[in-house]
Amino acid sequence: MTSRVAVARPTDGNEDAVRSISLTDELFGKLEAKIRSGDLVPGSRLPTQKEIAETENVSRTVVREAVARLMAQGLAVSRQGSGMFVADTAEYRAFQITRDELNELADIVKLLEMRLGVETEMAGLAAARRTTADIGAIQDALQVMQDQQGDPVAAAKADTAFHLAIARATQNDYYARFVEFLGLRLVPPRNLYLRDQPAEAHKAYAAKVQAEHEAILEAIVRMDPQRARDAARHHMQESLTRHSMLSATARSKGRNG
Known part of the structure; x- marks a missing residue:
């Protein structure tokens, strides 16, 4: 029986960074759409970062960056000891161009x-x-x-x-x-x-x-x-x-x- 040896291929750091940014953009877009459509209503609790990572099949880093962007745009707030919630004022968030x-x-x-x-x-x-x-x-x-x-x-x-x-x-x-x-x-x-x-x-x-x-x-x-x-x-x-x-x-x- 012939065994096959997996050879690790060198990865380009820039390609990894670009992919991470792309995944973050995609995840942020999904979460934002759910908030704007009312699937995630103001005041409701967001899934944990672990749950989001498993559901969306992305790394915890991607989830953290996407959630951080939600917070920066006033769509989500963190409540110590309770988790992350959709901001009460999310549907009235200010117009932004980042x-x-x-x-x-x-x-x-x-x-x-x-x-x-x-x-x-x-x-x-x-x-x-x-x-x-x-x-x-x-x-x-x-x-x-x-x-x-x-x-x-x-x-x-x-x-x-x-x-x-x-x-x-x-x-x-x-x-x-x-x-x-x-x-x-x-x-x-x-x-x-x-x-x-x-x-x-x-x-x-x-x-x-x-x-x-x-x-x-x-x-x-x-x-x-x-x-x-x-x-x-x-x-x-x-x-x-x-x-x-x-x-x-x-x-x-x-x-x-």
Whole structure:
């Protein structure tokens, strides 16, 4: 009788990490869906981590990470000595866009589609209601953005500050809170669109964005709401078009790869 010897195959640590993340995402999605659908009602006790691991055939580490994400998003709470429970306020949880959700181009396109309407009306209100102090704040952010064109991270921070200053100029706190909530997620990273492109391409891109921002600022300074809406919509549409085309190209390469 010939015996067969199992030979251990070396595993790639990165592949293991990616698989773990994928399993965590999948498990989190299942638990979230059960909570949102009412299968797990607010106040009900979640199965133990051991029970979930056995039922879903995943490791305890995957379960811990998925449950931790439920807690971070306000869907679950831990009660010492009693276990994990669905949060009483789970069905009213706040709207969230996590950093993890913006790793893919398709997700950035979705966010830009939403911002298209928000930013358009925000600019119009800012033009109608802005104060002299608001104009100064918008101009300062735009100047910093121009000065930091060679530093994508600093430029992105200044870009966010520019949009936040416009939000505050609406005199509507909800616009400001929304922009503050998005933070740096508001601005798609330049290197995502210009990966592997020469420095000249980065400079041209920065100059184009700067010109679009200046058009918005000029309309707000002139207190011209319609012109401000048009400029803001043009700026957002340009960004949406750029990233939509990039996303389509990525999908095409994925199919043909």
